[in-house]
Amino acid sequence: CILIPLNAWGAYIMGLLVAQGLSDPLTIMIKAYPLNLYPIMAMLIVVIIILSQRDFGPMRKAEKRARETGKVIADGSVPMISTEVISLGKKEGVPARARNMLIPIFTMVFMMPLGLIFSGWGQVKNIDSLPLFEAVFKALSSGSGSTAVLWAVLTAIFIATILYRTQKIFKLKEIIDLAFKGIGGLIPLALLMMLAFAIGKVSRELGTGLYTAELAKAWINPHFVPLVLFLLSGFIAFSTGTSWGTFAIMLAVGIPMAQNMGISIPLAVGAVLGGGIFGDHCSPISDTTIISSMASASDHIDHVKTQLPYALSAAAVAALFYLVIGFI
Template identity: 30%
Template sequence: MKTKSNMKKTWLGMLFVVVLVATAMATTAFGGEAEAVEYTSNMYATAWSLVPPLVAIILALITKEVYSSLFIGIVVGGLFYANFDIKLAYLTIFTNSTDGGLLTNLSDSGNVGILIFLVILGIMVALMNKAGGSAAYGRWATKAIKTRKGALLSTFLLGVLVFVDDYFNCLTVGSVMRPVTDTHKVSRAKLAYIIDATAAPICIIAPISSWAAAVAGVVEGMNGLELFIRAIPYNFYALLSIVAMLTLTITNTDFGPMLEHERNAQLNNDLYTTEARPYAGADAEAEVVGNGKVIDLVLPVIVLIACCIIGMIYTGGFFAGESFVDAFANCDSPTGLLLGSVAALLITFVMYIPRRVLTFRQFMDCLPEGFKAMVPAIMILTFAWTLSGITGLLGADVFVASILESSTGVLQTLIPVIVFCIAVFLAFATGTSWGTFGILLPIVVPIMPVGSELLTITVAATLAGAVCGDHCSPISDTTIMASTGAQCDHINHVSTQLPYALTVAVVSAVNYVLAAAIQNWFINLPIAIISMVVVILVIRKIYGAKELPAE
């Protein structure tokens, strides 16, 4: 008999096939008419351009169902772009007649690299589960990490160590720490929050990361990496997200929907709380057939980290003579992750088969299992990329940029907080932090005095706002990755993280006003940290201490 979980996976697979068949049919039927032409929607660069992503986001939060919500948002965007011409809308959504369609996104080398990286990660997790490495690690970790607080802090520490790329961070930390947090009855929603709060926020303040490379690449006329490093102490949202997470963990505080998830996990041993649990039973379904040891999980993960770093610097020209930092600055992150993960999978094969941890047949059986586990993430990412692409066709970025340009005449001390709020909204609506600072930084940098502290603060506000909006958005790829890494229902992750992200955002906004007035990070950063801790303590006072079972 099929379980509810298996039926849902079958339904998702069928839906994905239907979408791909529709794409193929559209390409075949209209291929001759799908050539790119000069075309501008009547709604281009107007407030209407923000409606499709907002429709998808609002529907997802109301219905708690992300696939149909994203697809409806895509359809609305396609109709808007085509001025309600149904045939043109169909071509826009499903073919490569534009830069934002489904086929265009699925044929983009960077996107394909991320999808293959996802699948290989799923395969490696399936392998480690079947070999018994995950179970052995779980038994060891249960003895070594004796408290919930220790489990949460260990997850945070691993997230800090895996700082080179947010996608890699989300999936690796989730795979390694799930057995530990499950043992200590940490809800999947809380695990997803810890993963998300140590992915983008860590990467955006790490000088050696794919994010630093992306920022340095869009700043013209000055040393982008130097400006990025100077902006780190003013990147309040990233820094205060880490402060908030540590304060919440150390003081044992939760609030909003997260409080219900955590109480339910600890008192009722239910890690999911709601009926939406796409990954429930996934580990149980993965039969352990090998006598794996802790090294059979730890070594593949270490190899994966090393190979992905090597892959990234390889694409940046490190082995052609570039310095390590320059190689990161010029790297092709999706290609590097793909190369690294393939190498890690091959090395895992060499580790397992000769030692007879798994037979060749058992190893091969994990390939479709890993792919099946990643179907929800692949579906959401594909739809999210398409929605973001169509939003770009509608000129949402141009509309938001015009708002920023029109605000440059206001009092200079308000510029950083205005930029922060605009970046939050743009990243929330489009689901991309890279796209957000890629749009805003070329506008922000020229309007500020060259070399000034205010320029540094405003650049930091742009980066912070981009990460904040990305954190809050259900259509963000990193938010999707965090849900996947924690094996948490995506909407549960979004709804539980949102109050935390908004709390940090409000504190950050206030501190950007203060930073523009004081312009000294030695003073501003301690004020920001203290204010964040005080806010968390006030919230703890309002909600009261949680009633937890004795550990």
């Protein structure tokens, strides 16, 4: 998401850049993308792991256990979704068709930005007087994420219901029962996210991120600004569990620093964005980490442990590049 400009992330970041008095936020954001090194390195590592078939760290042990014993969950681990949902099997006598999965998923993905636009359209002042492209971006950034997700999921379920009923795969009662089983399986996720949001809110109310950022400004050397912005953004995102909150804090700190010290603004923006994604990627209280654990039906802490070596590897390479770029 962070490398795609035409979504809610891009609209949000552009809004933050405008708030810092930058007159051409879209150009700056696009120039910052090649300098947003962490997600680029993370994706390169994924490609390398796939091609080499060589995992490392806790993931290697988990892969070995799964291959040798068939256990996809370690002993003593608790999946982030109910065992009732995990144990659901394939219905006998029903041919496997990829479209029965892909069409509802693509429907949900397609409905997400539409939901953001529709829910945010009425929130933008004088939107009818704006050019269409700008109006859509502003609506995206003002839209309700929870409302968009709800509409997208309900639409996907509706499309899936039509598919399954027309093919006589499930009766309507079976579809309703399965839907409620899916909802019930997400209750542990909802509870954990509620606690994670509470911890993040307490951290923000205490001003942890802003205090850390202000503390670092006093001793920073211009050559180390990109590296420090990256590391500091990562620390704040890890501590608070939110990349978007980190962007708001650190862009307000990093852009004025870059302007005062003669540093490239796209470089500062890229370092902040990359650091925010890195910290959010590693944080056990981040909603994205929690959702990843849920989606893979894995133990939450096991997921954090297995992804950490890969995240740290990508971050180390990105940090090295920021250090070198700072002296160029």
